[in-house]
Amino acid sequence: MSDIIHHSYSWLLHFQLYYPLFMACVWMIGALYYYYHWETGQSRRLQNPPQLGKSPPVSIIVPCYNEADNIEETITFLLDSVYPHYEIIAVNDGSSDDTAAILDKLCARHEKLRVIHLAENQGKSMALRMGALLSPHDYLICIDGDALLDKYAINWMMSHLLSGARVGAVTGNPRIRTRSTLLGKIQVGEFSAIIGLIKRAQRIYGRVFTVSGVVTAFRKAALHQAGYWSLHTVTDDIDISWRMQINHWDIRFEPNALCWILMPETFRGLWRQRVRWAQGGMEALMEHGREMFAWRKRRMWGVCIEYVFSVFWAYGMALVIAIWCLQQIIPVPQWLQVPTLIPGWKGVILGTTCLLQFAVSMLIDSHYERNLGKYYYWMIWYPIAYWVLSVLTTVVAIPKALYYRKRKRGTWESPDRGLRP
């Protein structure tokens, strides 16, 4: 029995090192293959979206909660879109600031804008549901009330929805606007090196873990079949992604569909956001985990296994760090001792792999944003920040997900939106 425990512990120590190393390789190889297969070629320039044979009308749904500082700019960008047939539905979710008044003013001024006021705050999922319900069109683009959509983005996303009958959603490419602080700069790297790379690699598995809640196009038929956004989850985007894909709808990633977003630039803001993301992942797994055992759902196995391993890794890492700290204070049995947190040559290889991952992501991302190379300097901090933050937020969020499951409706939290002039 003790042998089994010793071997399991030894295996755990190896897993803690090899998981981030080989996942980085999986992401790099998957993303590079995706890039060279789908993203290269002169015709894929941002300002040169594919010619669409037809342009069916689209509803852009903008859920807003206390967006008085941002909503006018968001709507102004939307009105600049080059797509020929679209309307904007702004859903004011019982804001307590001047959002309602600003929207009413804009509504009177712009023919394309419709406004829905929810009498009481109901949460983002409800705002999106109401937008989808009151849209007369078959295609929806959902963006956050503080995000700026590139004028070609709708064309790029619609090209997927019109070209494949199985495509239920297209997730865009969020770009960070707030880059004043160290956290802002780290997140610029994160969105390229991690999120962009992972989305591409997951498209190679066949299924994505989540769409970007900040910018996604949906086919209404797919949403209706999946049951729209859940009212009982803290992250609407993860849940709807899983339900659509479980119902055999494809989700695609369109890197040319740029959407400029505000992100937290304080530790508190970042912490709250990441705990919410981690909690949302576990909620999706608890909600749909059982269905995954069916053979017909096998295409979800890749993202499912990846997620389970990431949670296991986070808890394992917390345990290893705790034991390492403990052994500095009191004697622990020989077999339990952690020799070192980052062992010798393996540490060199791990560190080099991370830098290589950044280089690959920069290479791919330079296609969509120029002068991104200057952020490489800042990205060196990212592995530490990302992995440590992942461990802490996962450890905190999983019990929250288990405890709060379906106890209350998800409502808005006004996020930290970075430093603004």
Added chain:
Amino acid sequence: MKRIVINRPELQSPLQRVTTRGITLVFWVIWIYLWLPLISLVAWWVGIQLFREHMLDNDGYQALFSDMHQYALTIAFIAVVLIGWARYNLLRFRDKGNRKASKHVDPADQAQYFKIEAQQLCQWQTAKRLVIHHDKQGDITGVEETIRTEAREDPPRAGSAE
């Protein structure tokens, strides 16, 4: 129009700047820790005797070569599986829409799902401005279709969250 990217470090308070610089320094130190063997290697080069002792006499290089060999094999395996899977799917689903998408969602189906009248829904779907009321369960309890006039009615204010 404002510049899209907001890069204004001077907007931070002095405390924030000092804090982030401090954290940056900590990150640097941790990162350099990863390269300790390489740094040691450079140091050993300076003292050839120590280098020889560690790398050659004690077979220190073997650990590196052994690791590199295993990594290369594992990475090759990952590449073959991933790219093989991608190629397989491309071939399998080439020119195949495995099913027809239902192109249109009937407002009657939507109305049934959201427990409202289909006729009303069709009307609301073309309204310029609406105010919607919900109950505690999230069901729609009332919809006011309001037409904007010069004397605009007061916008709704936030009520209590769930």
